Amino acid sequence: MQLVQASGLVKTFSRLRAVDGVSLEVSRGEVVGFLGPNGAGKSTTMKMLTGFLEPDAGTASIAGHDVFADPIAARRRLGYLPEGAPAYGDMTVADFLAFVGRMRGLANSALGERLAEMVERVNLAAVWNRPIDALSKGFKRRVGIAQALIHDPEVLILDEPTDGLDPNQKHDMRELISAIAPGKAIVISTHILEEVEAICSRVVIIDEGRVVADATPSALLDAAAVDGRRPTLEAVFRSITGSKAA
Amino acid sequence: MKTSFRTIALVFGREFRAYFATPLAAVFLLVFLALSAGLAFFAGGFFERGQADLGPFFAWHPWLFLILMPAIGMRLWADERRSGVIELLMTLPVRAHEVVIGKFLAGWAFTAVALVLTMSFWLVTLYLGSPDNGIVAASYIGSFLMAGAFLAISACVSAMTKNQVIAFILAAIVSFLLVMSGTNLVLAALRGWAPAFVVDLVQSLSFITNFDRLTRGVLEAPAVILFVSTIVLALWINVQVVDAKKAA
Structure with missing residues (x-):
């Protein structure tokens, strides 16, 4: 069973289509790095995965429980760090x-x-x-x-867990995430590409509300290799997310 | 509707303590005591009347609450939105109505503390004369219910915005309308053209008219029903707003 399962998530804010048919599956033991330029729809997608935001179309489930039909059961199995780490x-x-x-x-x-x-x-x-x-x-x-x-929880959704941390703190946070990863399904959004190479078993890149890449970091680099030479993840990210990021 | 009373109690505990986490609670209690006493003595003729009753004290409560209850209620939801905590709170395994009720009860309990502190007036009148304790008790119950109605409206308005100042002003305006609807100013303006039943309806919704009934010492059902149903209706709308407008 996939611990996180989302298919065809769509969310439109007034006239802007923030998320446009995102599907995602995460199984136990995986750490998925959720990448994309600012405004690509990362946080909006995460809000729908957690059931905080209701999608216009599509479904999401956590550990087999639909986040809208059975929200209490889904939320029990979920740990969520919202953007900006709000607290009382x-x-x-x-x-x-x-x-x-x-x-x-x-x-x-x-x-x-x-x-x-x-x-x-x-x-x-x-x-x-x-x-x-x-x-x-x-x-x-x-x-x-x-x-x-x-x-x-079995499922962790962390929106920019290392944002604003100094290099030592970032290191500690990555160690912590790697340590708890076995036995859980983890989705983290980030801007820091080295982080993805350090801790993620899979990369999902979204741009303008759509998934534009979904692979392991090394498969992504291999696919973009020229003459057997791998580019940096940053170069791949920039070429995939196109002119806007450049 | 499934309800976890444990969740309500936890939310209540957190919110009630939050009132005392800042000097705001002390300031509020002082202002409430000073104003209710000051108005009763200086504007209400508490001593000059020569009667041992608390009429002049309670008469000001609708006017005090219409400002003070929005002040208590404004932070309940607007602050959650501004800080983003609402996202954390509403992704916990809780139902919206449990959080709505817990928060409301915390504000209401804080109001109860303020009212209990004013009971020194009661003691003074007991010392000076022999007030009708039935009337005083009924007035306190009426005052508490009316405060609850103002508070529920304020909490509901607070859920609609992330700005506490806007929440305060909107709640005060709605409360003001509910107070004013029983005054001759409004009723006279209506009488000229509106059908009699409309005038009666507006008057029957007035917080002042209904509160006056309770302060006469009878726990009249219509007045109690008005305040209780205002609380229930406002909280119900509050739940709908929280459910529909989580992310805004």
Whole structure:
């Protein structure tokens, strides 16, 4: 069974067709890098995958549960980091993660264990009792990751998890994603192409609302090779997404 | 309709605490106490009347609430939209109505705190004379219900925008119309041309008219029904708005 399954997703905002027939399948163990120029429809697609935004056409399901027909079951199996890692700024990290954990059905010792694991894995001990408003961008992002992981979901959808992080933090975030990847289906959107080569098992590139490439990073590079010499992923990205990106 | 009371309780707890996370709560409570006392003493003739009752105190509540309830309700949803937390919240395994009810109850409970703090007036009148405690109790219940109706309207309006100021102003305007609909100003303007049943209808929807009934000491069913059904209707619209307008 595909943990993430989307077919023919369409979304139009007033007159702009933001997403135009995107289909996507992600199975267990895969880390899919979701690439595209700004405004290509990455975030909109992710919002539809999570059931936050209702598509004009098409379907999406998480672990076999349709995100619109059976939203509660689908959302239970999903961890989602929305764009910009929003959180309740007035709460401390500890209170916020406990709140999300409880909203996800965790309680008592199970909640305590998960919170302890988040402190450890996402490295939050230094800011545990600080209000989120007072955190640096890097820590805010990590809190966003921790709330997405709190219930150990099968499916993770992360919208720009490394945006605004410094190189060390980016490195840590990639290590973390690679470490949790086995046994989960993960979709991450990013602008950073080196990140895709570092952690993704598959690349999906979208442009103007359509999927224009869907392959492993090395297959993508092989296909674009000239005289046996592979171009950089950046060159491939620029040639695929065309004049607009150039 | 399936409902998780655990979710409602969790949302309630978070939102209720959020009121006290900033100095806003203290400011609000102080302003409410100062205004309700000040208006009762200086504009309502609380002492000069020579009667041990709380009439002058409650008479100002519709006017106070029409400003203060939008202030309590404006952040409930607009802030979620502005910060983007709504995206996180509505992708948790929760139903929209659970979140709507939890948030509303948190604001209402905060209002209850404000009302309880004013009970010192009651104690003063008990010390100075012998007020009709039935009337005072009914007035407090009426005031709490009316505040709930204003708050539900404010929460509903707050769900329509990401701007708290706009939420506040729109909610205050709607509340103002509901208060004004019972005044002679509005009714006289209508009487000239509108059929009698329209005038009666507008008057029957007035928060002031209905609140006045309750402060006379009888928990009259029509007044209670008006406030309760306003709460239910506003929250129902709130749920529809949240469901339809998640991403805007």
